[in-house]
Amino acid sequence: MIEIKSMSFGYKKNxxxxxxxxxxxxxxxxxxxxxxxxxxxxTLLKQIMGLLYPAKGDCLIFDKPASLRLPGVLNRIYFIPExxxxxxxxxxxxxxxxxPFYPKFNQELLNKYLNE
Numbered sequence: 001m002i003e004i005k006s007m008s009f010g011y012k013k014n015x016x017x018x019x020x021x022x023x024x025x026x027x028x029x030x031x032x033x034x035x036x037x038x039x040x041x042x043t044l045l046k047q048i049m050g051l052l053y054p055a056k057g058d059c060l061i062f063d064k065p066a067s068l069r070l071p072g073v074l075n076r077i078y079f080i081p082e083x084x085x086x087x088x089x090x091x092x093x094x095x096x097x098x099x100p101f102y103p104k105f106n107q108e109l110l111n112k113y114l115n116e
Contacts, residue, residue, distance in 0.1 A: 001026055002048055007057035009047060017043055020057070042082065049079045075102050 002025040010016035017040035025031055033041050046052040047059050050066040059066040061073050087094065091114070099105040 001062065003058075003060045003063075004047075005058045005060070007047065007054045007059055009043065009052065009054050013055075016055075018054075045079060049077070050074075051079075071101070076104075078102075 002023070004021055004023040007018055007021045008016055009018045033044065035041050043052060047054060048061065048066055050059075050061075050069040053067050061077065064070055064073050066073075089097075095107070095110065099107070
């Protein structure tokens with residue numbers, strides 16, 4: 001479960017994207033994150049991943065602070081940013097290096113998704 005409690009965040013102190021945001025996302029449900037450009041959708045996802053830190057309040061993933069980026073939490077979630085840089089290595093090497101971080105990784109499913 002993802003729980004956000006009274007979270008405030010802004011890139012500038014006098015302009016907050018979130019001010020006392022409260023949110024609960026429960027296991028087994030699907031949510032949509034909608035908003036204009038610059039509304040804070042990606043910023044919220046980065047907060048959840050622990051890549052950004054709230055100015056106030058808490059962002060908890062499975063009852064643990066997202067900012068701690070604990071391996072036991074991170075191996076259960078995955079974030080694909082809008083823009084990213086992949087290393088100049090083969091897909092098989094990339095998989096070999098990263099799969100051990102995800103105990104539920106399934107090579108057959110990866111192959112299926114790559115084929116699709």
